[in-house]
Amino acid sequence: MDTSALGQPITRIDIQTKVRGTRKFPQDFNLPGQLYGAVVWSAYPHARVRRIDTHTAEAMPGVVRILTYRDVPRNEYGINIRDQTLLVPEGGKVRWLGDRIAIVVAESERQARAAAEKVQVEYEVLPVVTDPREAMREGSPLVHEDRETNILRHVRVRKGDVEAGFAHSDVVVEDVYITPMVEHAYLQPEAGIGYIDEEGRVTVIAAAQWPHDDLHQIAHLLQLPLEQVREIVPAIGGAFGGREDMYIQHLLALCAFVVRRPVKIVFTREESFRNTGKRHPFYFRYKWGATREGKIVAVEIEGISDAGAYASTSIPVLNNAVSFMAGPYAIPNAKIDGYAVYTNNAVTMAMRGFGATQPPVAYEQQADRLAEALGMDPVEFRLKNLLEPGTETVLGNRMPPGTGIKETLLQAARAAGWREEAGRWIRPDLGTPSAPYKRRGIGVACAYKNVGYSFGFDDRSTAEVELSLDESGRIGRVTVAIGAAEVGQGVHTALQQIAAEALKVDPARVRIALVDTSRVPDAGSSSASRHVYTSGNAVLGACRLAYERWQKALREETGERTVRAAYTFHGRDLRPTTPYDPLTGQCEPHISYSFGTQIALVEVDIETGEVDLLKMWTSTDVGRVINPPMVLGQVAGGVHMGVGYALTEHFIQEGGYVRTRRLSEYAVPTVLDMPRELVNVDVEVPDPTGPFGAKGLGETPTLPTAPAILNAIAHAVGIRITEPPATPERVWRALQGKK
Amino acid sequence: MRLRFTLNGKPTEVEVEPYELLAEVLRERLGLIGTKIGCGEGECGACTVLVDGTSILSCIYPAAKVQGRTVTTIEGLSPGEELHPVQEAFIEHFAAQCGYCTPGLVMSTVALLQENPHPGYGEILEGLSGNLCRCTGYYQIVEAVKAVIGQGLGLRGQGKS
Numbered sequence: 001m002d003t004s005a006l007g008q009p010i011t012r013i014d015i016q017t018k019v020r021g022t023r024k025f026p027q028d029f030n031l032p033g034q035l036y037g038a039v040v041w042s043a044y045p046h047a048r049v050r051r052i053d054t055h056t057a058e059a060m061p062g063v064v065r066i067l068t069y070r071d072v073p074r075n076e077y078g079i080n081i082r083d084q085t086l087l088v089p090e091g092g093k094v095r096w097l098g099d100r101i102a103i104v105v106a107e108s109e110r111q112a113r114a115a116a117e118k119v120q121v122e123y124e125v126l127p128v129v130t131d132p133r134e135a136m137r138e139g140s141p142l143v144h145e146d147r148e149t150n151i152l153r154h155v156r157v158r159k160g161d162v163e164a165g166f167a168h169s170d171v172v173v174e175d176v177y178i179t180p181m182v183e184h185a186y187l188q189p190e191a192g193i194g195y196i197d198e199e200g201r202v203t204v205i206a207a208a209q210w211p212h213d214d215l216h217q218i219a220h221l222l223q224l225p226l227e228q229v230r231e232i233v234p235a236i237g238g239a240f241g242g243r244e245d246m247y248i249q250h251l252l253a254l255c256a257f258v259v260r261r262p263v264k265i266v267f268t269r270e271e272s273f274r275n276t277g278k279r280h281p282f283y284f285r286y287k288w289g290a291t292r293e294g295k296i297v298a299v300e301i302e303g304i305s306d307a308g309a310y311a312s313t314s315i316p317v318l319n320n321a322v323s324f325m326a327g328p329y330a331i332p333n334a335k336i337d338g339y340a341v342y343t344n345n346a347v348t349m350a351m352r353g354f355g356a357t358q359p360p361v362a363y364e365q366q367a368d369r370l371a372e373a374l375g376m377d378p379v380e381f382r383l384k385n386l387l388e389p390g391t392e393t394v395l396g397n398r399m400p401p402g403t404g405i406k407e408t409l410l411q412a413a414r415a416a417g418w419r420e421e422a423g424r425w426i427r428p429d430l431g432t433p434s435a436p437y438k439r440r441g442i443g444v445a446c447a448y449k450n451v452g453y454s455f456g457f458d459d460r461s462t463a464e465v466e467l468s469l470d471e472s473g474r475i476g477r478v479t480v481a482i483g484a485a486e487v488g489q490g491v492h493t494a495l496q497q498i499a500a501e502a503l504k505v506d507p508a509r510v511r512i513a514l515v516d517t518s519r520v521p522d523a524g525s526s527s528a529s530r531h532v533y534t535s536g537n538a539v540l541g542a543c544r545l546a547y548e549r550w551q552k553a554l555r556e557e558t559g560e561r562t563v564r565a566a567y568t569f570h571g572r573d574l575r576p577t578t579p580y581d582p583l584t585g586q587c588e589p590h591i592s593y594s595f596g597t598q599i600a601l602v603e604v605d606i607e608t609g610e611v612d613l614l615k616m617w618t619s620t621d622v623g624r625v626i627n628p629p630m631v632l633g634q635v636a637g638g639v640h641m642g643v644g645y646a647l648t649e650h651f652i653q654e655g656g657y658v659r660t661r662r663l664s665e666y667a668v669p670t671v672l673d674m675p676r677e678l679v680n681v682d683v684e685v686p687d688p689t690g691p692f693g694a695k696g697l698g699e700t701p702t703l704p705t706a707p708a709i710l711n712a713i714a715h716a717v718g719i720r721i722t723e724p725p726a727t728p729e730r731v732w733r734a735l736q737g738k739k
Numbered sequence: 740m741r742l743r744f745t746l747n748g749k750p751t752e753v754e755v756e757p758y759e760l761l762a763e764v765l766r767e768r769l770g771l772i773g774t775k776i777g778c779g780e781g782e783c784g785a786c787t788v789l790v791d792g793t794s795i796l797s798c799i800y801p802a803a804k805v806q807g808r809t810v811t812t813i814e815g816l817s818p819g820e821e822l823h824p825v826q827e828a829f830i831e832h833f834a835a836q837c838g839y840c841t842p843g844l845v846m847s848t849v850a851l852l853q854e855n856p857h858p859g860y861g862e863i864l865e866g867l868s869g870n871l872c873r874c875t876g877y878y879q880i881v882e883a884v885k886a887v888i889g890q891g892l893g894l895r896g897q898g899k900s
Contacts, residue, residue, distance in 0.1 A: 009833075011830060012830075012833060012835070014838065015829070015830050015833070015835050015838070016822075016830060018835045018838030018841050019822070019826040019829045019830055019835060019838075019841055019842075019845060020773070020813065020814075020816075020817060020822070020826065021771075021772070021773020021774070021812070021813035021814055021841075021842040021845075022772075022773065022814075023838060024772065025775070025839060027776070028766075028772040185873055186837070186839075186873055187775075187777045187783060187785055187837065187839040187840045187871065187872070187873050188775070188777070188837065188839040189776070189777065235837070235838060235839075236837060237775075237837045237838070237839030238836075238837040238839060238873045238874055239837075240873070268779055269777070269778045269779055269780070270779075487837060488836035488837025488838065488839075488874050489836065490836065629832070629833040629879065630833060632833075632878070632879070633833050633836055633874070633875055633876075633879055635876075636875060636876030636877070636878045636879070637836065637873075637874045637875050637876045638876075639876050640872075640873070640875070640876035640877070641873075662778065662780060662782070663777070663778040663780065663782040663783055663871070664778070664780055664782040668871050668873065670867075670868045670869075670870075670871065671864050671867045671868050671870075671877040671880070671881065672864050672865070672868045674876060674877055674878070678876070678878055
């Protein structure tokens with residue numbers, strides 16, 4: 001092949017069957033003799049379960065079996081710490097609405113659901129705690145009675161001398177920022193089927209971001225050897241972190257294990273909203289100081305996350321969040337305290353950004369306020385403070401080569417019309433508002449995010465490559481086996497392109513094997529924007545080995561028709577990371593990063609509070625563009641989620657009960673809600689450790705969107721929305737308060 | 740009850756319960772999995788199909804209502820190897836990521852262009868505003884729609900267009 005497979009708009013490997021409607025998602029599978037499962041969910045956010053009576057339900061038509069805690073061989077699990085039961089036992093506690101009491105298995109779905117309503121549960125209702133700030137206080141109801149406190153994790157960062165830093169500051173700005181709970185709202189509701197396969201293995205077909213980790217968890221719950229459990233991952237209808245932790249896999253596995261027949265479970269959207277994990281709300285206090293020259297010299301930050309009823313990934317999410325709370329800035333003095341706190345709210349977990357999404361809502365408004373206080377242009381102010389290769393962060397680590405955040409700001413600002421004159425940066429003219437009661441504003445925001453697992457957790461991925469040679473010894477077909485879940489982000493196409501590039505073949509010759517844990521090796525999760533970087537490196541390594549073996553076979557004229565190679569990539573071999581120092585937080589947090597800047601032009605209706613998104617400029621440093629339209633797709637999708645975060649999406653709970661019950665009560669932006677125009681500039685500052693210089697991409701483009709919009713609102717009408725979403729009502733109220 | 744209708748150009752007969760919804764019948768009784776259920780309340784548009792050429796939300800549409808009528812699903816757009824121009828455009832413009840909303844969006848686009856073969860930008864947005872997509876941000880979908888405008892679209896092999 002003459003031209004490179006990289007940087008080309010190669011057609012997505014999975015798209016033809018998706019537009020035909022023939023690609024199968026978990027709910028599209030059916031097996032002969034299958035039964036249906038329906039879950040009996042907790043009726044209360046906090047209660048002790050006194051008695052579970054299944055007799056009436058068992059007598060209902062079609063009921064085959066009702067599974068309770070007695071059927072679970074080892075009733076404990078958790079992706080990070082084992083603080084959950086699969087089915088709550090009598091005498092045990094429900095800690096949120098999503099706790100499960102039983103699973104009814106019946107001949108039809110309607111019969112299963114009807115019988116589930118007849119399972120009688122006696123509860124002793126307990127007081128709830130729903131605000132993590134209150135839950136931290138002594139005397140607050142304990143969510144987990146075996147713990148001394150609801151505080152699940154505290155991370156502290158101490159660098160330099162914060163008091164001296166503030167004393168030395170010419171301006172200090174401080175405020176409280178609260179970010180909302182957010183629902184993943186992937187379009188494909190949770191579904192799957194569990195069965196015993198032809199080799200007797202407990203097998204699950206489900207949409208999973210980390211199939212190999214699920215195996216370990218299921219094996220523990222069922223007390224089976226690992227090789228007796230299998231997971232098959234077909235097409236996944238969006239994930240965004242919501243499928244990183246098990247949500248249905250363990251239920252399906254238990255059903256198959258006990259009933260020994262195929263059992264299908266499909267959640268309704270209402271079940272998905274009520275009973276699955278969400279994005280962490282954060283309660284921030286920010287105090288930042290800067291000199292009149294425009295240098296940020298001290299930050300004091302407290303960030304409290306609502307972990308919900310169980311840990312899930314709240315500890316690593318908090319770890320990540322703390323490492324980004326000071327923003328992408330070089331700051332000599334910092335005092336940061338982060339807390340993850342149990343409550344009786346929905347379990348919170350990974351969601352696009354993994355703790356890097358909430359802090360920019362605070363730090364980018366802080367940066368703007370410092371610039372305002374200094375009478376300085378927001379672009380100019382940021383340029384004076386942004387991280388560069390080699391800059392020391394508040395955690396004491398130095399930023400690696402490939403730190404391209406300044407480049408993203410320069411590109412976005414220039415595209416949006418900012419000009420530089422005699423060292424000063426000047427905002428573009430915004431034109432005339434479309435009506436006399438509307439005001440225009442423009443806002444900028446920068447953000448960055450780790451790529452790969454952090455804080456000493458080994459980021460690794462294994463790929464196996466098989467070359468099928470034709471009679472003349474040329475490569476005919478290439479098969480890549482890797483347990484990387486295609487959640488829609490395009491990882492299989494990207495890996496296809498990386499393999500094609502490494503082997504110098506047409507990408508059409510490369511196929512990616514179905515993700516089936518019995519056939520493909522562990523690649524880690526589809527999270528942390530890591531697969532292009534980590535699994536890309538694994539595929540690259542395996543292809544290089546295979547290429548050498550193929551060349552050797554040709555030289556030695558062995559006549560072999562198949563060449564195989566496997567390779568495991570370890571992030572720590574290139575950039576080892578370390579956990580937080582318990583006292584100072586100083587550490588080597590992350591392997592690699594990606595960087596982004598976005599600029600929003602808005603119009604605010606001062607009579608209704610409505611915000612109209614006229615235009616956005618986006619710039620993301622991805623290291624190396626593998627597939628330009630796929631990069632654009634990830635950026636635009638990130639902006640979409642950011643628009644929801646800024647303006648429309650708010651998952652509401654009251655007293656632990658869910659008030660946002662369905663999609664019609666949760667405003668996922670439609671095409672009409674998006675910025676009317678999007679101008680995207682890709683930035684390619686290579687990371688020398690990435691495959692062909694590539695970094696990750698999936699999460700970063702959603703980080704700057706909300707703060708850019710909030711800063712634009714502030715520029716337009718002079719109000720600060722510190723608690724998004726900036727709904728018309730909230731904007732209108734803030735405008736009334738200003739009058 | 741016995742339901743008789745034309746499905747993707749073929750006369751079809753199926754026994755259904757009176758309370759069954761069209762999406763369920765298509766998926767569970769007729770095995771046409773291309774029609775997706777995303778919300779069960781007509782909010783997300785993933786279940787969009789055409790009844791007598793007009794788009795409807797099959798997850799809230801009683802199956803009994805299609806008695807004697809013509810139903811077109813995503814499977815009916817390209818019964819053979821050849822793709823419908825809207826499907827071609829979605830591929831060309833990378834207008835699908837996870838793909839779960841895609842059949843519904845393709846069907847909404849087909850319906851939009853049948854009703855108005857030359858929609859303006861605002862009309863395209865209106866035409867797609869009943870379909871939610873959580874992955875793409877919609878821009879590439881809008882580009883795909885713009886690309887097929889004026890290609891003289893119709894439903895091929897459906898008798899009715």
